[in-house]
Amino acid sequence: MKFLDLCKVYIRSGQGGKGCTSFRREKFIEYGGPDGGDGGRGGDVWAEAVDGLNTLIDFRYQQHFFAGNGVPGMGRQRTGADGDDIVLRVPVGTEILDEDEETVIADLTELGQRVMLAKGGNGGWGNLHFKTSTNQAPRRANPGQPGVERTIWLRLKLIADVGLLGLPNAGKSTFLAATSNARPKIADYPFTTLHPNLGVVGVDGKEFVVADIPGLIEGAHEGRGLGDLFLGHVERCAVLLHLVDGTSGTLLEDWQTIITEIEAYGEGLADKPRVTVLNKIDALDDEERAFLKEELEATTGGKVMLMSGAAGEGVTEVLRALRGYIDENRLREAPEEDTTWRP
Numbered sequence: 001m002k003f004l005d006l007c008k009v010y011i012r013s014g015q016g017g018k019g020c021t022s023f024r025r026e027k028f029i030e031y032g033g034p035d036g037g038d039g040g041r042g043g044d045v046w047a048e049a050v051d052g053l054n055t056l057i058d059f060r061y062q063q064h065f066f067a068g069n070g071v072p073g074m075g076r077q078r079t080g081a082d083g084d085d086i087v088l089r090v091p092v093g094t095e096i097l098d099e100d101e102e103t104v105i106a107d108l109t110e111l112g113q114r115v116m117l118a119k120g121g122n123g124g125w126g127n128l129h130f131k132t133s134t135n136q137a138p139r140r141a142n143p144g145q146p147g148v149e150r151t152i153w154l155r156l157k158l159i160a161d162v163g164l165l166g167l168p169n170a171g172k173s174t175f176l177a178a179t180s181n182a183r184p185k186i187a188d189y190p191f192t193t194l195h196p197n198l199g200v201v202g203v204d205g206k207e208f209v210v211a212d213i214p215g216l217i218e219g220a221h222e223g224r225g226l227g228d229l230f231l232g233h234v235e236r237c238a239v240l241l242h243l244v245d246g247t248s249g250t251l252l253e254d255w256q257t258i259i260t261e262i263e264a265y266g267e268g269l270a271d272k273p274r275v276t277v278l279n280k281i282d283a284l285d286d287e288e289r290a291f292l293k294e295e296l297e298a299t300t301g302g303k304v305m306l307m308s309g310a311a312g313e314g315v316t317e318v319l320r321a322l323r324g325y326i327d328e329n330r331l332r333e334a335p336e337e338d339t340t341w342r343p
């Protein structure tokens with residue numbers, strides 16, 4: 001069972017600071033009582049679903065996360081400072097699994113959702129805490145509790161911003177290849193090698209993820225895990241891109257077949273905003289283009305864009321239209337300007 005994006009992370013919460021053994025020492029005060037303060041609490045390790053991420057790629061560069069240790073207590077009843085918490089910032093749709101890679105610790109499906117993964121150790125008590133009626137001068141203080149160390153897995157299920165629709169031969173693979181292979185570092189996105197029907201597409205310096213929905217529907221029959229994966233994609237898609245082959249001779253039927261399919265599928269797929277594209281226009285003359293566009297617009301009741309994925313015509317306009325539907329926060333900064341698609 002392969003998942004789109006999976007990485008292993010080592011975390012450790014902070015150790016509690018140790019308690020202090022100390023006695024009040026001041027001029028004219030004999031036998032001043034115990035005044036050792038408590039140690040500070042160790043920092044916690046949290047995970048939080050944040051905006052603006054759509055991969056776990058950052059965890060390829062950092063896998064160890066340590067929260068701060070608590071500071072030991074001090075004399076004159078001073079408590080040590082608490083250790084700093086640390087927060088793993090993950091994309092919405094990240095599942096956190098235990099070391100066994102099976103037990104789900106948390107499923108961060110909503111923006112801002114947070115979960116504590118390792119609690120910091122309590123600080124130890126200073127000797128002030130141990131004073132009793134029979135022992136006015138305790139020499140005892142506690143060590144801080146140790147932090148918690150554990151290995152976890154992060155698994156990203158939901159990543160597609162755009163769902164790609166179209167009958168076999170509509171030109172989906174050609175479009176994906178043409179728009180996403182401009183990225184020299186595409187191998188950095190682990191899921192692209194695991195799942196050929198996904199592409200990271202750049203336009204105007206921003207990136208988003210396009211997934212081939214029919215490919216995923218087929219995948220949905222392969223097993224429960226993949227089915228869930230598909231649902232995740234569908235839920236997260238901001239917009240659907242429907243490619244219709246302008247050279248098929250059965251334009252309106254082709255369009256209707258897909259619409260029927262997504263309506264039958266349910267899960268809100270048919271209610272998503274849709275960009276409808278008349279594809280392969282390089283094979284059509286001006287008259288045919290105008291005729292087919294008009295015909296398709298009359299059927300869909302909306303605007304139809306013209307494109308040739310193979311020749312690169314109209315592609316930028318389509319990408320910009322898609323980008324317009326995607327929340328700005330969800331777009332990734334393209335690594336370099338020259339990774340953006342161009343014909």
Ligand SMILES: Nc1nc2c(ncn2[C@@H]2O[C@H](COP(=O)(O)OP(=O)(O)OP(=O)(O)O)[C@@H](O)[C@H]2O)c(=O)[nH]1
Binds near residue numbers: 170171174
């Ligand atoms: N003339 C022309 N042909 C295209 C264009 N895009 C794709 N094709 C051709 O159409 C055929 C199908 O293209 P694919 O990209 O494989 O179509 P697909 O939708 O991915 O098809 P499946 O993988 O079967 O789902 C191929 O022979 C392509 O060369 C285009 O813009 N213009």
